[in-house]
Amino acid sequence: MRKRIFFLLAALSLLLVLTACGNSSADGKGKTYTVATDSNFKPFEYKNPKTGELEGFDIEIIEEIADRAGFKVKFETMDFDGVLAGLQSGRFPIGIAGMSITEERKESIDFSIPYYDSGLVMMVPNDSDIQSIDDVDGKKIGSRQGSTSQAYLQENTGAKVEAFPEIVTAYMDVKEGRLDGALYDLPNVLYYMNQEGDDKLKTVGDVLEGQSYGIALKKDSEIVDDVNQALESMIADGTYAKIYEKFFGEAPGDKWLGE
Structure with missing residues (x-):
């Protein structure tokens, strides 16, 4: 009798565990x-x-x-x-x-x-002659690999696009004069300019592609x-x-x- 009760309880416990696991799998x-x-x-x-x-x-x-x-x-x-x-x-x-x-x-x-x-914005050196996205044809413009900014530059401009795994590399290259500008997400551009721009950088043109x-x-x-x-x-x-x-x-x- 005790063995039967034990096996019944064990079976019930297993059923409850399987039911709980099923619910977890279903909704995460x-x-x-x-x-x-x-x-x-x-x-x-x-x-x-x-x-x-x-x-x-x-x-x-x-x-x-x-x-x-x-x-x-x-x-x-x-x-x-x-x-x-x-x-x-x-x-x-x-x-x-x-x-x-x-x-x-x-x-x-x-x-x-x-x-x-968010949206995309162009960042350039303070002394740049680039005033908007319309002025980047033939210019070296940085972006981030796989980003919407890289796609935008390639599909809508004649810029020489240089895409990096880390966008901060593009920002640094703009600041040091190795790139003519960088196009990327507005909040990140503004954050970099505020924290590490050293008053050498500015944004130009409209915010593109509200995203x-x-x-x-x-x-x-x-x-x-x-x-x-x-x-x-x-x-x-x-x-x-x-x-x-x-x-x-x-x-x-x-x-x-x-x-």
Whole structure:
């Protein structure tokens, strides 16, 4: 009799475990996901020079989303084009790296709802004769490998495009006169100019291609809805605005205030 009760209890326990595992697999709760990211895109993601820890706006956003959605994250850093390739191949389930939502990218990966509005801007030396994107034909212009800025230059200008794994290399080359300019995402350009530009650089022309950043997920991801619901709740309760102000020093636009 005792053996029968023991086996019944064991079978019931196994059934409960299998049911719990099935639920976890279905919606992602309790799982740990690897997040592919860059480590040189301030203030979105970067390594603290003192601690070596990964920090930034993107990092805190995805950590908060994971907490609300009931899963855990661990990070793996690489060049930006490696993030894209890893998501497209299914190697990584999540990617966050100031990634613009584009129709082309949506063919091979999924995106969350937007979480940041950006655009492209041209940075040049103070004494440059470049006044807008219309003046870059034949000029050496830097960008980041695999980025929308590289694609924009190649498709819309006659510039001699030099793309780098790390955009800061292009910025440094502009500052030192090795490049005529660089085209990249507005917040990162402004951050570099403020922190390391040494008053040698300026932006010119209009902000190009208004873009929205999204959290990237492998195609047909099981957690798209969970991520979106968590992000929407962050915006609604003001958590998003607090994280934004921490890294950008000002309140976000009205659409992000949850009002």
